[in-house]
Amino acid sequence: MNHSTYTHRSSFKIAYSVWKALFLREAVTRIAASRTAAMWLLLEPVAHVGFMLFLFLAVRLTQIGGIETGVWLMVGLLAFLMFRRTATQAQNAVGSNLALFAYRQVLPVDTVLVRACLEGFLTIIIALLIFACAGLFGLNVFPTDPLAVIEAFAGMWLMGLGFGLTVSVAQQLLPDVGKIIDLLMMPLYLISGVILPIASVPQPYRDMLLLNPLAHGLEAARLGFSPYYYAVPELDMGFLWGSALVLVFFGLVLHRRFARRLMTL
Amino acid sequence: MIIVDEVHKRYHTDHGPSRWVLQGVTLTIPPKVSVGLVGCNGAGKSTLLRLIGGVDHPSKGRIERQCRVSWPMGFGGGLQGSLSGRQNAKFICRVHGHEEEISDRIAYIQDFAQLGVAFEEPVNTYSSGMKSRLQFALSLAFDFDVYISDEVTATGDAAFKNKAASAFKKLADHASLIMVSHGEGTLRQFCSAGIWLHEGKAHWFDDIEDALKAYKESIPAS
Numbered sequence: 462m463n464h465s466t467y468t469h470r471s472s473f474k475i476a477y478s479v480w481k482a483l484f485l486r487e488a489v490t491r492i493a494a495s496r497t498a499a500m501w502l503l504l505e506p507v508a509h510v511g512f513m514l515f516l517f518l519a520v521r522l523t524q525i526g527g528i529e530t531g532v533w534l535m536v537g538l539l540a541f542l543m544f545r546r547t548a549t550q551a552q553n554a555v556g557s558n559l560a561l562f563a564y565r566q567v568l569p570v571d572t573v574l575v576r577a578c579l580e581g582f583l584t585i586i587i588a589l590l591i592f593a594c595a596g597l598f599g600l601n602v603f604p605t606d607p608l609a610v611i612e613a614f615a616g617m618w619l620m621g622l623g624f625g626l627t628v629s630v631a632q633q634l635l636p637d638v639g640k641i642i643d644l645l646m647m648p649l650y651l652i653s654g655v656i657l658p659i660a661s662v663p664q665p666y667r668d669m670l671l672l673n674p675l676a677h678g679l680e681a682a683r684l685g686f687s688p689y690y691y692a693v694p695e696l697d698m699g700f701l702w703g704s705a706l707v708l709v710f711f712g713l714v715l716h717r718r719f720a721r722r723l724m725t726l
Numbered sequence: 727m728i729i730v731d732e733v734h735k736r737y738h739t740d741h742g743p744s745r746w747v748l749q750g751v752t753l754t755i756p757p758k759v760s761v762g763l764v765g766c767n768g769a770g771k772s773t774l775l776r777l778i779g780g781v782d783h784p785s786k787g788r789i790e791r792q793c794r795v796s797w798p799m800g801f802g803g804g805l806q807g808s809l810s811g812r813q814n815a816k817f818i819c820r821v822h823g824h825e826e827e828i829s830d831r832i833a834y835i836q837d838f839a840q841l842g843v844a845f846e847e848p849v850n851t852y853s854s855g856m857k858s859r860l861q862f863a864l865s866l867a868f869d870f871d872v873y874i875s876d877e878v879t880a881t882g883d884a885a886f887k888n889k890a891a892s893a894f895k896k897l898a899d900h901a902s903l904i905m906v907s908h909g910e911g912t913l914r915q916f917c918s919a920g921i922w923l924h925e926g927k928a929h930w931f932d933d934i935e936d937a938l939k940a941y942k943e944s945i946p947a948s
Contacts, residue, residue: 470823482820490808563797563804565780566821721783725738
């Protein structure tokens, strides 16, 4: 093959080509892994929203905190899924890409970053589709403050990324951590306020629930949809973004420190 | 030039660290010299190759590569089972920064591996022979100064073996090889120098014959 084409690549250029290659590869495996993979990607959150909506409407609960139950549930759930899907995909990125570390260019942190981006991207598409469908059913799906909704979703994604970065290292070094994280994920769904209006929880328990940054993200996303929504008064987006940035930083430090251990397991 | 400086290696298992596989290996492999690695099973030949190839890292010590070194050819990893041969090849081209010439390289790989329609099928449907054909073709599609080969010439059917051997000879014009093989003929054919690995130490011989002799003398006569 031709020799003259080789030039010394800068670190950033190498990282960029690795990200691009990984992104395309992950997208293909995520969407076309099996005949029904693409269908389940969409159907899983749709079924989730549909089932919850059915339960709530069956007990004739038409309004929560001043907005329609459907919007309340849909926005909260999608914001939560933004976190959970990103986190679970990212935390398993290192384990399922061990074979790729045969190429010196690929680092464990690359696989986590790429998976988180892909999952965030897919969740945005899914969320838009679900909002569009709900709009056709007559729900008021146009946010009054779109920037606030974007801010909340971006914060949830960043939490997912930070969580994924941190857990992906911990899980590879101590396999039992993965099991504990799975256990923690179950109550997280409840205490983040996906199906439980946190504003209706009395003090001092509400303050305890609000120690969870995800709860702030969910409330902010709902508030962005309607200014008449009775969000929790203690709502603080700084807390969500601060926690997310701390987690991301911590995760990157762990990856920096343990990159070799992760590759040689 | 590849400098291996006081390299120690042991593996980590669930029951604590293993024995030391390499204990203070110090070598300098000069440019344009093809080297054969000999030693009994478990002497650390593959471990040393993996360290030189950058797939694994030494527990202690340092390896410096002042040239472009391939990943170990015929190395089992690096292919994703659920993706087709073509998709895997594209991934590797992209990682190595050959985005623009991707179609040329793919054509070369496809032509060399001669997998036929299987090139479009998932890699986990391949036989081990087909897999090693693909891996061999992949590593030849990129320009390296040093190719690392772990028993790669031993795979494939007779026709592919001939093809691989002639490709190897062509490589020798502009690149060098570091190889592990249990076939003395293969080592003599491709390598001029030799490294004998024994009890965690490496011994350098300028002539592969001397390395093979030292290796044979170390085996107790049965």
